[in-house]
Structures are given as C-alpha cells and as structure tokens.
Amino acid sequence: DTAVSQTPKYLVTQMGNDKSIKCEQNLGHDTMYWYKQDSKKFLKIMFSYNNKELIINETVPNRFSPKSPDKAHLNLHINSLELGDSAVYFCASSLAGQNEKLFFGSGTQLSVL
Amino acid sequence: AQTVTQSQPEMSVQEAETVTLSCTYDTSESDYYLFWYKQPPSRQMILVIRQEAYKQQNATENRFSVNFQKAAKSFSLKISDSQLGDAAMYFCAYKGANFGNEKLTFGTGTRLTIIP
DSSP, X not given: OOSEEEEOSEEEEOTTOOEEEEEEEOSOOSEEEEEEEOXXXXXXXXXXXXXXXXXXXXXXXXXXXXXXXXXXXXXXXXXXXOGGGOEEEEEEEEOSSTTOOOEEOOOXXXXXX | OOEEEOOOSEEEEETTXXXXXXXXXXXXXXXXXXXXXXXXXXXXXXXXXEEETTOOSXXXXXXXXXXXXTTTTEEEEEEOSOOGGGOEEEEEEEEESSTTOOOEEEOOOEEEEEEO
C-alpha cells in the first residue's frame, strides 16, 4: 500500500495547456505539501495545507492553484503551462508536529513542450 | 529566511569506506529540526536521519550518523561501511519549529557515487 500516491507519474503536454496532478495519502496525516524539483535537482516548497487550510504559499505564480477537498487529498492544477514549469513535482505529507518527518510521493515528471 | 548550503555537489567513496557529506545552515531560530534525505535514481525521497536542535547528542541510524555543531550551524552526515545501495543524491534540510513554518528548506544536494 503506497503511503503517498501521486498521479500521473509522467505528464507531457504542450505550452498553454491546463493540467492537474493528484495526490492522496493514507497515513492519516493532517498536513500536505507540494514541492518542485528543478532540472538541477533543487527542491523548493510551493504550498502547504493543514486540515484543508492553506498555511504556506511561497512565491508561486497564480497559474498554480492547489485544492484540498479533504485532508487526505491535495491536488495541484496548473493553468497556461509554460516551458519553465517543466520539473518534477513532489507531494508530501506529515503529522503536524514540528519534528515529524515528511513522507514523499514518488513525484510527477512534467515536461512542457 | 533560513538557508541551507551543501558545498559539495559531488562526492565519491570506495565501497566499505567512510564518507562525510557537509551541510551548513543559517537561521535566527533557536529551536528547529534538521534532516538528511536520500534520493536514489528511482526519484523517491527517503529519510535517512533527523536531529532535534535542542538535543546535544548526535543522532545515529545504523551506518549513518551526524555531527551536529549548533554554534557553527553545521550538520554533516557520515556514512560508514559504504555500500553500493548508498549511491544517491543526498539532501540536507531544515525545518522550523514555529507553527506556519513547518516546511522543509533543502540544500542543493550532494551526488554520492560508490566505487566498487
């Protein structure tokens, strides 16, 4: 049983399209995250939700819109895709305690052509 | 804002030998948490070890141990008896202790190669 699952694993699309990445966790965690890993492997936080409430929103273009229908799901919708959006997107979850580790999904490799 | 620096983009070590990966960080917080994550070619992010800043004792997990120097803001990872399966990108990460700052800030990573 996968603890944090993302779909799809790979996504190839044209510039200007709109796409979504889904994330689900079955760990009972109350905090979920989206991270972006660029071509140089640098990982940066995009969003964090706690019990469906947005608590961290780094400087991300508003073409990116996270949605959390319940605390087990955090989806990422991207409008008007650009070449620079090509990256690996990781979903993660954790309990709310500060020393709690993050559990990561296996990532979604997005390629914008 | 917190920053994490990994000054070694690449490291290599002979199988069965010991290697140390460096990490420094900058923060004004007194309480925080530090982590090392491993990312093998499978892309999965795997927690290797974590350290609470209020603990003076260095964390250890089997062949993995850290050298945590709070005053120097240094958090290095030592891998003993290196194995082929240790080959991966290693990321040092910082997590603040205040509510609303519960995010991991990552370093740029060190690619570790194990030489058979």
